[in-house]
Amino acid sequence: xxxxxxxxxxxxxxxxxxxxxxxxxxxxxxxxxxxxxxxxxxxxxxxxxxxxxxxxxxxxxxxxxxxxxxxxxxxxxxxxxxxxxxxxxxxxxxxxxxxxxxxxxxxxxxxxxxxxxxxxxxxxxxxxxxxxxxxxxxxxxxxxxxxxxxxxxxxxxxxxxxxxxxxxxxxxxxxxxxxxxxxxxxxxxxxxxxxxxxxxxxxxxxxxxxxxxxxxxxxxxxxxxxxxxxxxxxxxxxxxxxxxxxxx
Amino acid sequence: xxxxxxxxxxxxxxxxxxxxxxxxxxxxxxxxxxxxxxxxxxxxxxxxxxxxxxxxxxxxxxxxxxxxxxxxxxxxxxxxxxxxxxxxxxxxxxxxxxxxxxxxxxxxxxxxxxxxxxxxxxxxxxxxxxxxxxxxxxxxxxxxxxxxxxxxxxxxxxxxxxxxxxxxxxxxxxxxxxxxxxxxxxxxxxxxxxxxxxxxxxxxxxxxxxxxxxxxxxxxxxxxxxxxxxxxxxx
Numbered sequence: 001x002x003x004x005x006x007x008x009x010x011x012x013x014x015x016x017x018x019x020x021x022x023x024x025x026x027x028x029x030x031x032x033x034x035x036x037x038x039x040x041x042x043x044x045x046x047x048x049x050x051x052x053x054x055x056x057x058x059x060x061x062x063x064x065x066x067x068x069x070x071x072x073x074x075x076x077x078x079x080x081x082x083x084x085x086x087x088x089x090x091x092x093x094x095x096x097x098x099x100x101x102x103x104x105x106x107x108x109x110x111x112x113x114x115x116x117x118x119x120x121x122x123x124x125x126x127x128x129x130x131x132x133x134x135x136x137x138x139x140x141x142x143x144x145x146x147x148x149x150x151x152x153x154x155x156x157x158x159x160x161x162x163x164x165x166x167x168x169x170x171x172x173x174x175x176x177x178x179x180x181x182x183x184x185x186x187x188x189x190x191x192x193x194x195x196x197x198x199x200x201x202x203x204x205x206x207x208x209x210x211x212x213x214x215x216x217x218x219x220x221x222x223x224x225x226x227x228x229x230x231x232x233x234x235x236x237x238x239x240x241x242x243x244x245x246x247x248x
Numbered sequence: 249x250x251x252x253x254x255x256x257x258x259x260x261x262x263x264x265x266x267x268x269x270x271x272x273x274x275x276x277x278x279x280x281x282x283x284x285x286x287x288x289x290x291x292x293x294x295x296x297x298x299x300x301x302x303x304x305x306x307x308x309x310x311x312x313x314x315x316x317x318x319x320x321x322x323x324x325x326x327x328x329x330x331x332x333x334x335x336x337x338x339x340x341x342x343x344x345x346x347x348x349x350x351x352x353x354x355x356x357x358x359x360x361x362x363x364x365x366x367x368x369x370x371x372x373x374x375x376x377x378x379x380x381x382x383x384x385x386x387x388x389x390x391x392x393x394x395x396x397x398x399x400x401x402x403x404x405x406x407x408x409x410x411x412x413x414x415x416x417x418x419x420x421x422x423x424x425x426x427x428x429x430x431x432x433x434x435x436x437x438x439x440x441x442x443x444x445x446x447x448x449x450x451x452x453x454x455x456x457x458x459x460x461x462x463x464x465x466x467x468x469x470x471x472x473x474x475x476x477x478x479x480x481x482x483x
């Protein structure tokens with residue numbers, strides 16, 4: 001198939017950036033989106049041009065490194081990561097626009113690569129449990145009700161790709177923070193720090209210049225891991241509980 | 249970058265986006281409850297002038313003689329005014345935060361709505377329209393400073409005078425504003441419930457249905473009286 005790509009090119013943080021147009025011929029529908037970008041980069045390299053910088057690692061949908069906005073949708077038209085999106089989702093002759101995640105908290109490093117260090121700092125602020133390490137305890141030493149375990153696991157599948165922020169009209173990271181708050185809050189190990197955790201994580205989120213949540217639901221709709229929107233309500237409950245207890 | 253130290257904290261959870269949203273949710277809920285009561289009063293127009301004016305007058309004497317005359321009314325007005333001001337303050341602050349979170353220079357070249365409803369899309373500008381309408385509405389039907397069709401001491405006559413067919417533009421503005429209120433409630437009620445922590449996956453459909461139901465009832469309930477006047481059903 002033949003496609004036209006409009007790709008965001010930006011030399012560095014201080015560069016203004018612009019959309020550049022490239023034509024690709026003989027693209028296989030079986031290629032993943034990233035393989036298609038690889039083909040583009042080979043072509044650019046042979047033509048002595050700068051290849052398009054983009055993040056990627058595992059290419060099997062579990063690491064969260066890749067992620068671009070394709071035709072206005074985070075990770076493109078399928079509910080999966082960019083690496084698991086295939087060219088068969090597009091038609092011959094399509095023009096595809098590729099942009100980086102857009103948020104003040106995700107500055108563009110180069111082309112399609114953004115710095116998601118703000119996510120790391122939100123986790124650093126409270127997205128962990130403090131426990132003495134050692135050999136793993138017996139799996140049945142601490143019984144957890146099945147629905148709680150399921151919910152914790154569902155929330156824990158967040159790979160921190162940042163699609164929620166990219167898709168949110170307010171560039172809010174609530175779904176990301178809520179996933180971690182829910183994951184740890186559903187388990188006994190997360191209880192001792194529960195009240196302080198949500199406060200610290202929300203403070204850091206605000207500090208990083210993410211926007212506020214207006215419950216529009218774009219985040220959950222594009223999340224490749226299907227993190228449910230109601231985790232945000234759970235975060236709100238925890239935060240209001242903490243404020244009620246004076247943990248602010 | 250992962251190892252960079254955390255910046256010094258300026259944010260506190262009491263002023264966080266979540267706290268602001270909670271303030272919006274609570275004040276919004278007060279205003280929705282008020283709207284439902286207001287709509288109930290409006291529908292008395294169909295019981296005739298005596299019932300409508302009598303109801304309006306009884307509001308002034310609510311709680312009398314325990315409270316001074318108009319006492320309840322003024323407490324009520326102060327609560328509403330405080331709610332409106334807090335609601336607007338939180339909205340403007342969050343709006344500014346959202347603009348900072350994705351400045352104009354960083355907007356996407358191609359935008360696509362995946363999940364968001366039209367009502368959520370109109371929240372901010374629709375809210376501005378509603379605020380302007382409320383000012384006009386008070387000047388029109390409460391203080392009667394704006395009096396198309398003539399001033400009157402009877403609330404019933406103010407209403408009937410104001411929505412005569414020759415003042416179709418007043419009616420049109422009213423209808424558009426009430427539809428804006430309806431859209432605002434459709435997303436606002438759902439959003440308030442989610443903000444207050446009520447949402448759970450299995451309840452999400454029900455909460456949206458509640459929001460849609462209240463929005464529809466309020467919209468239709470407010471549209472009936474002026475349209476009945478315009479089309480000559482009430483005179």
